[in-house]
Amino acid sequence: MADASLQTGKNTTLAHIAYVLKDNPVTLVAFAMLAFFLGCAFFGPALVPYDPLATNAENALQPPSWAHWFGTDNLGRDVFSRVIVATRLDLTISVAAVALSFVIGSILGSIAGYWGGWLDAVLNRFLDTIMAFPLFVLAMGVVAALGNTVENIIYATAIINIPFYARLVRAEVNIRRNAGFAQAAKLAGNSDLRVLAVHIFPNALPPMMVQVSLNLGWAILNAAGLSFIGLGVRPPTPEWGIMVAEGANFIVSGEWWLAVFPGLWLMLAVFTFNLLGDGLRDMVDPRKRT
């Protein structure tokens, strides 16, 4: 299967990516949107028209206008500036959480898959235990117990994602640990660790990439959910989830812009990551290569 993918030359990979992008307009759009969000994250704070934290009581709850594209909130803060500035924090939360679970999950999964035995059994039961928790409630519990800081939201999101990666890596490593190329590498004098890290583990990467992009979106939703319960980042830090959650109470009274714009932005970001997942899968799917 994907074992061969590593040996493929760089040029063919690029050509393949170009092919997939051309073949699949949705993926192309997703990549364009990703670029847009990354742009917001890097340059947004420098470009926004207002200070996202500055209140202005006289100018509270103004509908969208040329001066305030997304209107103002109940303290007169500019919603557009807050939405754009929040991009960095939201992407940071999701990327950091996913990176953390990726690393920990990979290590755990590799160990269990390569050495097997009681290590594998213990790890499997441990992962089952985490999976048996209602995951969102587990995240809530972790944040409530540790306190609602950005770091803790990242940890909580990472913890509930670890089983997915560990399982994936374990399965991929397990079926390959006795494969011919792994045996050959071992016979050539490589240590177990080296065989595992350099020869076997990379094979798990393609399916994991898909998982990563899906989880990036999920992590944003998770943080938003925590905010809705009141366990999100601290005010006055702008964050999409908290803006939607607080704005939701204003919808019925007619101030729809408070929730709708951050909600739209959040949705677009999650949407982008989810579509990327499909695109990435197409890129790494060997059946598409011929």
Add this chain to the structure above:
Amino acid sequence: MGTSSRRDFLKMSGGVMGAAVLPFLKAIPASAASSEVLVAVTGQTINSLDLHRTGTNRASYQVAVNCYDRLVSFGTKAAPGGGLSYDYSVIEPELAESWTISDDGLTMTFKLKPNATFWDGTKVTAEDVKWSYDRAVSVGGFPTVQMKAGGLERPDQFVAVDEETFVITLDRPSKLTLPDLAVPVPFIINSAVAKANATDEDPWAMEYLHTTPAGSGAYKVAMWQQGQQLVYERNDAWVGGPLPAFQRVILREVPSPATRRALIERGDVQMSFNIPNKDASELDAMDGVEVYSTPIENCIHCLCPNFEFEPFQDANVRKALAYAIPYEAIFQAAAYGRGAPMWGGDAEMNDIAWPRKSPYMTDMDKAKEHMAMSGFADGFEVPLSISLGLADWMEPTALLLQEAFAQIGIKTEIDKIPGANWRTAALVDKRLPLHLENFGGWLNTPDYYFFWAYKKGHLFNSSNYLNEEIETLVDDTLHIAMDDPAYAPNIKRMFEIAFEDLPRIPLWQPALNVAMNGATDYEFWFHRQLDIRPIKTASA
């Protein structure tokens, strides 16, 4: 379930929907608005039908109000914010027909109404009153503490002389005793029913009364589905007051404020209890919806600097805080102008009206001056703590405070604390350096407020404030009558010290907002819970 049956199921539901939706929707508001049934919504949950039980939350106190009687009750007056309010200065009979107080103020004798009966038809006797009072002072926790505030501490203080005569003996006379008999706590239970359901481990029938009230009150509980609804059914034999208008009252719990707002606005419910300030100010402007915003007596939203935190031991820093606060902006952004301002009052004490405006107002120059005079001219950092459960007013307040304090060099970080931890951190451990607080006293006198909020070690003194003069003043004043010559000077002195020392910086007096659409005659009570007895249909 197979694919075919699933398809059938969906087909069926589609058909039913199409046929039934429209006619039914017309029917719902019509039936809800009937003059016999009141539908009210609230965001709080009722967790017990017995106020005396450990862990009973505030929302549940309304069951004690609506389903049980006390010996006495408070009168009614016009409320400052429109509508009606209870009247602290008038004590009216409820189960008692009359009462006398001995000249030394130590013996109170109550005559019960001879025709008062419990729901099961048995007569309300002095023995029931004694059993209920014994229970309140014996079970511990909140009821016992509240009874103690009125000087009611031990069962031997209560004697049932005959079937209709009940006597209370006090250790010392207190102006708080009679009002304390009118708070929700000393409610009268059908002791025969309770005793029949008591056990050796549970002599006060806590388990039974928790789910099955046994009283003589205006309403019985027809159904209680915890977390969903409480259905009250009128007791037509009630003698505690005029017979309520509604035969049946359905109280639904709806956690989302947006949903509650939609319901009252569309008229699908007739009453929404305790609505956010913003909804109150907007619904008020609408036709059809009537909003009552009553400033809560003896309650002030405060900013509390903790004396255990070093910079706040400096009086200049505390005054700098008081001058830096953007009072008006906070009052508009957090309270939407509902309630009463508590800043910019006269420096001179001409009266003892309470709650009283502080002499401070927003004045950045003065604030900076005080900061410069303090030992912390370079500023400092401090967490500003708020409660997650009260975030609707605390969060905007904190955000504006944060911005203002930054201008005088005090850097704050807003810390949201969940419910269980809030009580522990703010009130029990008293370890929050700077926080918002909202204590309100049930018994409406300033000395009662000071007793709880300014005396060292008392629960609501979350600033760890200690002033020897306040300690003696409160002790001396708490039980003397309000027309005692020492009363007014003592109170004035307390105000002076409080505004000079500023352990609590008053922000505003909050309001309790209630929206009605199709019902009227809402009455505000100090316990801030829904008293459904006086409510009537608007059309009638």
Add this chain to the structure above:
Amino acid sequence: MTTRTKMILGRMAQALPVVAGVIVISFVLTRALPGDPAAYFAGPAADEASIAEIREALGLDKPLIQQFFFYVGDLLRGDLGTALSTGQPVMADLAARLPASLELTLVALLLSCAVAIPLGVLAATRPGTWVDHLCRVLVTAGVSMPTFFTGIVLIYIFYYLAGIAPSPLGRLDFIYLPPPHVTGFYLIDAALAGDWSTWVGALKQLILPACTLALFTLAPIARMTRAAMLSALSSDFIRTARAAGLGQRKVLYGYAFRNALLPVITTLGMVFSFTLGANVLVEKVFAWPGIGSYAVEALVVSDYAAMQGFVFAMALLFVCLNLIIDIAYALIDPRIGLS
């Protein structure tokens, strides 16, 4: 003992350490929550003594290890303790609320399957076309919205503006009485009692929250259906079937779909347990008296017993669900050969 019984017993044995792990972790997690439940539940004006009294009554004055053994002991006797926040035994709370959540989740999943599976099949038969892309964009959009946001928007549009949905007041409008309790599922109970107006009333209350959840669950089901159908359609036996001249319908539904069902059912199981845990937010918006909102309330006030009971019940449910999926596997997989 047949192989199948053996397999089921083996599965159950595997579940034991998981349940044990859940008990330990949930105990540790609840005790790590900040705050002192005794102080919280002592009431608005409690003094030191009454807080201490309550702490003792709750057994919180004992060392943690001892508390843990008490908890396990109670659990073995089937006693989950009393939830302070609701004042009810946790068991009674869960029994009253679990059916509400299950009913909502199941209806949502039915709805979701009814839309997602045909979409997935449709996309798989036309991979790479605009139909495929449109399906993908649609279901992805659904999963990209936070559920509480979708819920409030739906209420705003269908209840507040259009007035065609009933008031979002939980499981049943106040003009109906709940049907006599048999299963706790209002739709089933009302049907059993023959009370069709209540049945319709319950269904109407279900529609908006179920749609909210269904929107969120479309994507995984549709995606998995598409992928499974694609791989089934490109496999040898389909090629053989086509070569043998079997009709397109027969090939699609008789062979490919039956094979594709396996992974779809696995996904359904995962989606179900995930949704049951995640409908916390939807329950809050629709005043739905389910276990999700119960858990949130319990968590915020550090109600240990309620929290532990909730997690325990969910873990048991998860384990049972996995068991059911395994059995379903055996029933559907033609290789195990039931027919």
